[in-house]
Amino acid sequence: xxxxAAKVIxxxxxxxxxxxxxxxxxxxxGEAFNTMAKNLTKTSQQRDSFExxxxxxxxxxxxxxxxxxxxxxxKHGQLVKAFKSVKETQAKLVQSEKWPGWVxxxxxxxxxxxxxxxx
Numbered sequence: 478x479x480x481x482a483a484k485v486i487x488x489x490x491x492x493x494x495x496x497x498x499x500x501x502x503x504x505x506x507g508e509a510f511n512t513m514a515k516n517l518t519k520t521s522q523q524r525d526s527f528e529x530x531x532x533x534x535x536x537x538x539x540x541x542x543x544x545x546x547x548x549x550x551x552k553h554g555q556l557v558k559a560f561k562s563v564k565e566t567q568a569k570l571v572q573s574e575k576w577p578g579w580v581x582x583x584x585x586x587x588x589x590x591x592x593x594x595x596x
Contacts, residue, residue: 479510491517 482495493514497507
């Protein structure tokens with residue numbers, strides 16, 4: 478009977494027990510076998526529970542990553558649009574001569590250099 482129960486446990490079915498009678502060595506081995514089978518059943522259930530929890534956490538994480546990626550893509554699109562708008566506005570201002578661009582800096586720097594060397 479112990480041999481058949483060991484084969485059943487070896488196949489992955491842990492919730493098995495064998496009847497134990499008496500107090501001799503065979504009975505002690507039988508009790509130890511039943512304790513081992515109970516512990517294997519408990520461990521297997523915990524593993525299955527942890528595995529299910531990990532799968533759910535992975536699904537949740539994937540959903541959060543997807544949502545955040547979509548948000549970032551939307552923000553990126555808005556930034557690209559805003560940058561294009563700023564560049565277009567800058568080009569219009571330069572063309573209308575309301576904003577001279579970097580021209581004054583080109584005039585100021587040589588004057589500062591000349592002033593430093595002259596002193």
